[in-house]
Amino acid sequence: CxxxxxxxxxxxxxxxxxxxxxxxxxxxxxxxxxxxxxxxxxxxxxxxxxxxxxxxxxxxxxxxxxxxxxxxxxxxxxxxxxxxxxxxxxxxYTASQVIVVKEGDSSINSFDDLKGKKVGVMLGFTGDLVVSEIEGVNIERYNAAYAGIMSLQSGKVDAVVLDSEPAKNYVEKNEGLAIAKADAAEEEYxxxxxxxxxxxxxxxxxxxxxxxxxxxxxxxxxxxx
Ligand code: GLN
The missing domain is CATH 3.40.190.10 (Periplasmic binding protein-like II)
Known part of the structure; x- marks a missing residue:
């Protein structure tokens, strides 16, 4: 009506x-x-x-x-x-997985170089899958990217594998970190x-x-x- x-x-x-x-x-x-x-x-x-x-x-x-x-x-x-x-x-968006290391660490130049290292990943992230496929890596799983980054800063892990853009962001905002010059695995969001x-x-x-x-x-x- x-x-x-x-x-x-x-x-x-x-x-x-x-x-x-x-x-x-x-x-x-x-x-x-x-x-x-x-x-x-x-x-x-x-x-x-x-x-x-x-x-x-x-x-x-x-x-x-x-x-x-x-x-x-x-x-x-x-x-x-x-x-x-x-x-x-x-x-x-097309992204990639990169390796975050301590500034000055020249021992990691490829995903293969993670063998024998302690590597931080985030539980269930694609970075976890990429690193899990490499044999002989000592994986530490974190619930959030920031926790992994903190762990790297304090030397508890040798590297953190994370998506490129957040990795860049964390490296800019936290001292003493760098992104390794390694070939990255591409993926799409x-x-x-x-x-x-x-x-x-x-x-x-x-x-x-x-x-x-x-x-x-x-x-x-x-x-x-
Ligand atoms: N791109 C990664 C994944 O899909 C990480 C995503 C995220 O942490 N937000 O697993």
Whole structure:
């Protein structure tokens, strides 16, 4: 009878792990970063309302499967293993695994040189998978990148394997560290949804395409890198 109905937007819960600068990190207690801006822009394009939930990286895919969150964006590499469990959008960033060492350490120039060394990785990160494949490495697993970096600084481990951009970020902000000149393993970041959420995947995919086509994506790259 003529009354306008407010169009209600469904709230989509976004899972991330805000310890991965510049993709997601805390600034004055707020979750910010490239991924956060990207998902906000995509949501705007797709008429979705979002709510961001911060949790351990390791808990992200279980939270997605158990419907605690609907989308995961966390600098997450779309690897074959994960593709078995969830669906990914097209990649939005190409990254690589690098080796962080103590400044002046010239003994590590390749992933093979990690043999016989104590190497810090983050539990469940792709860096963990890369290092686990090298025989004879003494692996120390941490829950967050910062803990691994601290351990390297204090000499508890000889190296830390981590994604290139956060690695650069940590090396800039913490004294006495460097990135080894080793060939890096490339990988691609994408946004994850549950297998059955085909419609949501399509919305995110279209939103991502629009954001890339209209120049917003370029602006975000400039802002964060
Ligand atoms: N890209 C790595 C992975 O997918 C690390 C991601 C992260 O720590 N946020 O495992």
């Amino acid at each position: 003529g009354g306008k109905k407010e169009e209600e937007k469904t709230v989509i819960h976004i899972g991330t792990n805000a310890e991965f600068p510049p993709f997601e990190y805390l600034e004055d207690g707020k979750i910010t970063g490239f991924d956060m801006d990207l998902i906000k822009e995509i949501a705007k394009e797709s008429q979705l309302e979002i709510k961001i939930e911060d949790m351990s990286f390791d808990g992200l895919l279980p939270a997605l499967q158990s419907k605690k969150v609907d989308v995961v964006i966390a600098g997450m590499t779309a690897n074959e293993e994960r593709k078995k469990a969830v669906n990914f959008t097209s990649p939005y 994408a946004i994850a949804v549950r297998k059955e959420d085909k419609e949501l995947l399509l919305k995110l995919e279209n939103g991502l395409k629009t954001v890339k086509d209209n120049g917003t994506y370029e602006e975000l790259l400039k802002k964060y890198f």
